[in-house]
Amino acid sequence: PQSMADPNLETPPNYAGPEFVVVREGLRRGYNENDQQAIERLLAAWQADRATRIAAWNAQKEVEARADAEVEEMRRLREEEEELLVNEEAEREWREAEKKKPKMNTFVPGSSVTDVLIHPPSQYALQKLSTFDYVEMWYFSPAGRLDASKFHDRSQAEDTLGISKIDDLLTVRPIASVKASRNVIPDHELTFPDFLSAKNCFLDHAKKANW
Numbered sequence: 001p002q003s004m005a006d007p008n009l010e011t012p013p014n015y016a017g018p019e020f021v022v023v024r025e026g027l028r029r030g031y032n033e034n035d036q037q038a039i040e041r042l043l044a045a046w047q048a049d050r051a052t053r054i055a056a057w058n059a060q061k062e063v064e065a066r067a068d069a070e071v072e073e074m075r076r077l078r079e080e081e082e083e084l085l086v087n088e089e090a091e092r093e094w095r096e097a098e099k100k101k102p103k104m105n106t107f108v109p110g111s112s113v114t115d116v117l118i119h120p121p122s123q124y125a126l127q128k129l130s131t132f133d134y135v136e137m138w139y140f141s142p143a144g145r146l147d148a149s150k151f152h153d154r155s156q157a158e159d160t161l162g163i164s165k166i167d168d169l170l171t172v173r174p175i176a177s178v179k180a181s182r183n184v185i186p187d188h189e190l191t192f193p194d195f196l197s198a199k200n201c202f203l204d205h206a207k208k209a210n211w
Contacts, residue, residue: 004060007053015042121205122148124180129209138185140205141198147183 015024016039027038120126125139125148138144190198 004053004057007050007057010050012043012046012050015039015046119145119149121145121201122181124148126205126209129205129211132211136184137187137190137195137198137202139181139198140201141190141194143194144181144184144198145201147181 013020016035020039020042023042024035024038027033027041028035031037031041033041121139121144125135125144128135136144139148187195
């Protein structure tokens with residue numbers, strides 16, 4: 001339906017003007033009033049009618065506002081439903097794509113990139129662990145493991161044998177397992193980060209040695 005004009009914006013007619021002469025004359029005769037009283041009666045009637053139309057106007061605006069709000073709510077719900085469907089479809093496609101990707105080997109829980117990239121401790125350090133002897137933590141630090149890979153655990157060293165003494169018994173072992181590194185650093189001279197890294201590696205290999 002066509003919206004009515006806003007009665008709040010209306011101004012009263014000029015009831016004192018010549019176009020209302022006949023109306024004023026009829027009121028003067030009918031109510032035995034003077035001209036000013038007739039004008040006031042006309043103005044009061046107009047104001048009462050305007051108040052009624054303002055109330056109707058406000059009611060109509062409330063109805064229109066509620067209707068607009070319902071339309072907006074329906075639009076919002078429809079958009080949310082469409083977005084949910086789009087997201088579900090995108091997630092389904094992503095899962096399908098993930099299933100088709102080649103699987104990478106997973107890291108062992110607790111391992112770090114350093115543990116994977118740097119070589120294991122030297123045979124000397126591991127031999128000390130296996131016999132429950134003291135061995136410097138440096139051998140289990142990144143520097144110690146790198147030193148082992150460069151200088152002490154080469155394949156040709158595995159073929160060279162040395163003699164070690166365990167429980168008063170002489171044993172022939174690969175030289176790599178009985179020769180200490182000349183680069184070893186005492187425990188008390190290790191930096192704190194190196195000590196922490198060495199500790200984790202030490203505990204891991206101690207567990208493997210059935211400590």
